[in-house]
Amino acid sequence: DTEVTQTPKHLVMGMTNKKSLKCEQHMGHRAMYWYKQKAKKPPELMFVYSYEKLSINESVPSRFSPECPNSSLLNLHLHALQPEDSALYLCASSQVQLAGGGRHEQFFGPGTRLTVL
Amino acid sequence: AQSVTQPDIHITVSEGASLELRCNYSYGATPYLFWYVQSPGQGLQLLLKYFSGDTLVQGIKGFEAEFKRSQSSFNLRKPSVHWSDAAEYFCAVGRGSQGNLIFGKGTKLSVKP
Numbered sequence: 001d002t003e004v005t006q007t008p009k010h011l012v013m014g015m016t017n018k019k020s021l022k023c024e025q026h027m028g029h030r031a032m033y034w035y036k037q038k039a040k041k042p043p044e045l046m047f048v049y050s051y052e053k054l055s056i057n058e059s060v061p062s063r064f065s066p067e068c069p070n071s072s073l074l075n076l077h078l079h080a081l082q083p084e085d086s087a088l089y090l091c092a093s094s095q096v097q098l099a100g101g102g103r104h105e106q107f108f109g110p111g112t113r114l115t116v117l
Numbered sequence: 118a119q120s121v122t123q124p125d126i127h128i129t130v131s132e133g134a135s136l137e138l139r140c141n142y143s144y145g146a147t148p149y150l151f152w153y154v155q156s157p158g159q160g161l162q163l164l165l166k167y168f169s170g171d172t173l174v175q176g177i178k179g180f181e182a183e184f185k186r187s188q189s190s191f192n193l194r195k196p197s198v199h200w201s202d203a204a205e206y207f208c209a210v211g212r213g214s215q216g217n218l219i220f221g222k223g224t225k226l227s228v229k230p
Contacts, residue, residue, distance in 0.1 A: 042221065092161075103215075
Protein backbone atom coordinates (compact mmCIF):
# COMPACT_ATOMS: atom_id res chain seq x y z
CA ASP A 1 0.00 0.00 0.00
CA THR A 2 1.70 3.20 -1.19
CA GLU A 3 -1.16 5.54 -0.44
CA VAL A 4 -1.65 8.39 1.96
CA THR A 5 -5.30 9.08 2.66
CA GLN A 6 -6.81 12.26 4.02
CA THR A 7 -10.27 13.00 5.32
CA PRO A 8 -12.38 14.93 4.78
CA LYS A 9 -11.79 16.03 1.20
CA HIS A 10 -13.56 19.32 1.76
CA LEU A 11 -14.31 21.19 4.97
CA VAL A 12 -16.17 24.43 5.52
CA MET A 13 -16.05 25.88 9.01
CA GLY A 14 -16.85 29.05 10.84
CA MET A 15 -14.32 30.98 12.84
CA THR A 16 -15.70 29.66 16.14
CA ASN A 17 -15.80 26.01 15.13
CA LYS A 18 -13.50 23.20 16.17
CA LYS A 19 -12.70 20.61 13.55
CA SER A 20 -10.02 18.05 12.80
CA LEU A 21 -8.23 16.86 9.69
CA LYS A 22 -7.11 13.26 9.52
CA CYS A 23 -4.26 11.60 7.64
CA GLU A 24 -3.40 7.91 7.47
CA GLN A 25 -0.64 5.86 5.87
CA HIS A 26 0.24 2.17 5.97
CA MET A 27 3.65 2.24 4.36
CA GLY A 28 5.49 1.83 7.64
CA HIS A 29 6.79 5.37 7.45
CA ARG A 30 7.79 6.90 10.75
CA ALA A 31 7.93 10.52 9.59
CA MET A 32 4.79 12.48 8.81
CA TYR A 33 4.24 16.04 7.72
CA TRP A 34 1.58 18.72 7.44
CA TYR A 35 1.80 21.29 4.67
CA LYS A 36 -0.37 24.27 3.85
CA GLN A 37 -0.84 25.28 0.23
CA LYS A 38 -2.50 28.50 -0.84
CA ALA A 39 -3.82 28.87 -4.37
CA LYS A 40 -1.12 29.13 -7.02
CA LYS A 41 1.63 28.73 -4.41
CA PRO A 42 3.94 25.88 -3.47
CA PRO A 43 3.31 23.86 -0.31
CA GLU A 44 4.67 25.32 2.91
CA LEU A 45 5.80 23.06 5.70
CA MET A 46 3.88 23.39 8.96
CA PHE A 47 4.83 20.42 11.17
CA VAL A 48 7.06 17.36 11.12
CA TYR A 49 6.63 14.28 13.27
CA SER A 50 9.37 11.69 13.67
CA TYR A 51 8.60 8.51 15.56
CA GLU A 52 5.34 10.07 16.71
CA LYS A 53 7.12 13.04 18.29
CA LEU A 54 6.89 16.59 17.04
CA SER A 55 10.29 17.52 15.63
CA ILE A 56 9.53 20.68 13.67
CA ASN A 57 6.95 23.41 14.15
CA GLU A 58 7.47 26.10 11.56
CA SER A 59 6.14 28.89 13.79
CA VAL A 60 2.56 27.87 13.12
CA PRO A 61 -0.13 29.72 15.11
CA SER A 62 -1.53 27.83 18.08
CA ARG A 63 -4.97 27.64 16.48
CA PHE A 64 -3.45 24.71 14.58
CA SER A 65 -2.69 21.78 16.88
CA PRO A 66 -1.12 18.63 15.45
CA GLU A 67 -1.35 15.19 16.99
CA CYS A 68 0.25 11.89 16.09
CA PRO A 69 -1.59 9.18 18.06
CA ASN A 70 0.29 6.30 16.43
CA SER A 71 2.71 5.58 13.62
CA SER A 72 0.00 5.46 10.97
CA LEU A 73 -2.16 8.41 11.93
CA LEU A 74 -1.67 12.16 11.92
CA ASN A 75 -4.32 14.66 12.92
CA LEU A 76 -4.54 18.41 12.67
CA HIS A 77 -6.93 20.01 15.13
CA LEU A 78 -8.35 23.35 14.11
CA HIS A 79 -9.83 25.97 16.40
CA ALA A 80 -10.72 29.63 15.99
CA LEU A 81 -9.36 29.81 12.48
CA GLN A 82 -9.29 32.93 10.35
CA PRO A 83 -10.49 33.31 6.75
CA GLU A 84 -6.85 33.60 5.65
CA ASP A 85 -6.34 30.02 6.86
CA SER A 86 -8.43 28.81 3.93
CA ALA A 87 -6.14 26.60 1.88
CA LEU A 88 -5.38 23.06 0.77
CA TYR A 89 -3.87 21.12 3.66
CA LEU A 90 -1.58 18.33 2.57
CA CYS A 91 -0.28 15.44 4.59
CA ALA A 92 2.85 13.53 3.61
CA SER A 93 4.92 10.68 4.96
CA SER A 94 8.44 9.37 4.48
CA GLN A 95 10.98 6.99 5.86
CA VAL A 96 13.22 8.17 8.66
CA GLN A 97 16.84 7.85 7.61
CA LEU A 98 19.95 9.38 9.05
CA ALA A 99 21.73 9.46 5.70
CA GLY A 100 20.73 9.61 2.07
CA GLY A 101 17.72 11.24 0.53
CA GLY A 102 15.06 8.79 1.63
CA ARG A 103 13.94 11.10 4.40
CA HIS A 104 13.11 13.74 1.82
CA GLU A 105 11.23 11.40 -0.51
CA GLN A 106 7.78 12.22 0.67
CA PHE A 107 4.49 10.67 -0.37
CA PHE A 108 1.58 13.07 -0.37
CA GLY A 109 -2.10 12.60 0.24
CA PRO A 110 -4.78 14.26 -1.90
CA GLY A 111 -5.31 17.04 0.61
CA THR A 112 -8.21 18.61 2.45
CA ARG A 113 -9.65 21.76 0.94
CA LEU A 114 -10.47 23.99 3.91
CA THR A 115 -12.69 27.05 3.70
CA VAL A 116 -13.05 29.29 6.74
CA LEU A 117 -16.05 31.60 6.69
CA ALA B 118 20.16 29.54 2.33
CA GLN B 119 18.83 26.79 0.17
CA SER B 120 16.46 27.83 -2.57
CA VAL B 121 14.83 26.54 -5.72
CA THR B 122 14.03 28.65 -8.76
CA GLN B 123 11.65 27.72 -11.50
CA PRO B 124 12.03 30.55 -14.01
CA ASP B 125 8.92 29.76 -16.04
CA ILE B 126 5.58 30.46 -14.40
CA HIS B 127 3.49 29.14 -17.29
CA ILE B 128 4.41 27.12 -20.37
CA THR B 129 2.15 26.08 -23.21
CA VAL B 130 3.14 23.29 -25.58
CA SER B 131 1.33 21.46 -28.32
CA GLU B 132 0.36 17.86 -27.79
CA GLY B 133 3.09 15.63 -29.13
CA ALA B 134 5.77 18.29 -28.79
CA SER B 135 8.76 17.95 -26.51
CA LEU B 136 8.90 19.59 -23.11
CA GLU B 137 11.60 20.97 -20.86
CA LEU B 138 10.85 22.57 -17.51
CA ARG B 139 13.70 24.40 -15.87
CA CYS B 140 14.81 24.19 -12.27
CA ASN B 141 17.81 25.80 -10.61
CA TYR B 142 18.79 25.21 -7.02
CA SER B 143 21.06 26.81 -4.50
CA TYR B 144 22.55 24.33 -2.06
CA GLY B 145 26.01 23.93 -0.58
CA ALA B 146 26.27 20.16 -0.48
CA THR B 147 25.13 17.42 -2.83
CA PRO B 148 21.43 18.07 -3.13
CA TYR B 149 18.53 15.67 -2.98
CA LEU B 150 16.34 16.80 -5.85
CA PHE B 151 12.77 16.00 -6.75
CA TRP B 152 10.11 16.78 -9.30
CA TYR B 153 6.46 16.59 -8.25
CA VAL B 154 3.33 17.04 -10.34
CA GLN B 155 0.02 18.36 -9.06
CA SER B 156 -3.27 18.23 -10.92
CA PRO B 157 -5.87 20.86 -9.95
CA GLY B 158 -7.18 20.34 -6.43
CA GLN B 159 -5.06 17.23 -5.95
CA GLY B 160 -2.06 16.23 -3.91
CA LEU B 161 1.50 16.01 -5.19
CA GLN B 162 2.75 12.97 -7.05
CA LEU B 163 6.45 12.22 -7.18
CA LEU B 164 7.70 12.06 -10.77
CA LEU B 165 11.37 11.37 -10.11
CA LYS B 166 14.24 11.96 -7.74
CA TYR B 167 17.99 12.39 -7.74
CA PHE B 168 20.14 11.41 -4.79
CA SER B 169 23.47 10.46 -6.36
CA GLY B 170 25.02 8.48 -9.19
CA ASP B 171 23.82 8.64 -12.77
CA THR B 172 22.92 12.24 -13.54
CA LEU B 173 20.13 11.29 -15.94
CA VAL B 174 17.21 9.89 -14.00
CA GLN B 175 14.08 8.29 -15.34
CA GLY B 176 10.72 8.77 -13.76
CA ILE B 177 7.13 7.82 -14.19
CA LYS B 178 4.87 8.83 -17.10
CA GLY B 179 7.82 9.04 -19.51
CA PHE B 180 9.57 11.91 -17.72
CA GLU B 181 13.29 12.23 -17.19
CA ALA B 182 15.53 14.82 -15.58
CA GLU B 183 19.20 15.63 -15.79
CA PHE B 184 21.28 16.83 -12.87
CA LYS B 185 23.99 19.28 -13.89
CA ARG B 186 26.12 20.28 -10.95
CA SER B 187 28.07 22.89 -12.93
CA GLN B 188 24.85 24.70 -13.77
CA SER B 189 23.04 23.96 -10.49
CA SER B 190 20.17 22.69 -12.58
CA PHE B 191 17.77 19.77 -12.58
CA ASN B 192 15.61 20.21 -15.66
CA LEU B 193 12.63 18.00 -16.39
CA ARG B 194 12.05 16.68 -19.88
CA LYS B 195 9.56 14.66 -21.84
CA PRO B 196 9.95 13.83 -25.53
CA SER B 197 6.25 13.89 -26.40
CA VAL B 198 3.65 15.62 -24.26
CA HIS B 199 0.15 14.23 -23.81
CA TRP B 200 -2.92 16.32 -22.98
CA SER B 201 -3.09 14.57 -19.60
CA ASP B 202 0.28 16.09 -18.67
CA ALA B 203 -1.36 19.48 -18.17
CA ALA B 204 -0.75 20.26 -14.49
CA GLU B 205 1.45 22.21 -12.10
CA TYR B 206 5.02 20.99 -11.76
CA PHE B 207 7.14 21.62 -8.69
CA CYS B 208 10.86 21.17 -8.34
CA ALA B 209 12.08 20.62 -4.77
CA VAL B 210 15.32 20.21 -2.87
CA GLY B 211 15.68 18.34 0.39
CA ARG B 212 17.15 20.34 3.24
CA GLY B 213 18.42 19.33 6.64
CA SER B 214 17.97 16.11 8.55
CA GLN B 215 14.27 16.42 9.32
CA GLY B 216 12.99 15.94 5.82
CA ASN B 217 12.32 19.56 4.94
CA LEU B 218 11.49 20.03 1.29
CA ILE B 219 12.07 23.42 -0.27
CA PHE B 220 9.78 23.86 -3.24
CA GLY B 221 10.10 26.11 -6.23
CA LYS B 222 7.13 28.29 -7.08
CA GLY B 223 5.96 25.88 -9.70
CA THR B 224 5.45 25.88 -13.46
CA LYS B 225 1.99 25.51 -14.87
CA LEU B 226 1.93 23.41 -18.02
CA SER B 227 -0.87 23.85 -20.54
CA VAL B 228 -1.19 21.51 -23.52
CA LYS B 229 -2.72 22.63 -26.80
CA PRO B 230 -4.57 20.06 -28.91
